[in-house]
Amino acid sequence: MLLRVYRLLETDTVYTEHELVTAMRQLLSASADELMLIHNSIFVGLIRESAHMPRASLKKASLCNLLRQSVVTACTALETYLPSLLRENLPTVIAVKGRSFFPADKDVQKSFEGMTFSLSETLRLLNEPDAPQFIANKLLSFINFKYLSGSKGIYSVATLLSINDAWTRISERLGQDIDSIKKQIDDSVGRRNDIVHRADRSQKDPGGEMKEIGYAWSKQSVDTIANVCYALDELVEVRIKELKAEMSAVRKDLVTEEALPLETS
Secondary structure, eight states, X not given: OHHHHHHHHOOSOOBXXXXXXXXXXXXXXXXXXXXXEEEOSSOEEEEOXXXXXXXXXXXXXXXXHHHHHHHHHHHHHHHHHHHHHHHHHHHHHHHHHGGGGSOOOHHHHHHTTTOOOOHHHHHHHHHOTTHHHHHHHHHHHHHTTTTOSHHHHHHHHHHHTTOTTHHHHHHHHHTSOHHHHHHHHHHHHHHHHHHHHHSSOOSSOTTSOOOOOOHHHHHHHHHHHHHHHHHHHXXXXXXXXXXXXXXXXXXXXXXXXXXXXXXXX
């Protein structure tokens, strides 16, 4: 939405004197200095004084803040989506895979270094039926979202949800090169940090000039984040269905074994 608003308002000139402005002033009974006209290849708009939008706010330098905010919003959405995906699906993975649910991947394991269970928590896991949910909540509480950002966060979530070789499978679904996808994601997160913490100035030169930003790069960043989330969502949906099918098969076998008559000597 922010990108669309930018495209609508993007213009090199704001008109206060124009044939259309004059005609609209007469139609709306507006004062001589009330209306401003903006137009580009896709939009023609009149802005009234009651909008409290000064002419300076329509200059491209000001409108570029919409692009910056779109990048911030997209990165924040990613960091909201990833823990939500874990919260929804990790209990199922734990319930089906049991002790083997935790991946052997060293990068993922490093994220949970220092995590411990107290004695009372350990005893709870022995008998409680909600043990998978409890373990999932414990993991989420430990990482506190700080690792669920950028390409590493995406990989960690996918791996925890039992998706092997996650980036290869995401790239196959998107038909794009792995390295270019990961770079775009990480560049977007880095730019978000510059925008939020340094008013879009480089970390290496926080006192320097504000970095330029364009519509094409911003849209590419927002679209890449969205498309990766769509691809990951599809992969998780397929994997959870597989795990639930495995769970149903195991339960069916247990019921069958219990129903078999005992052998007599």
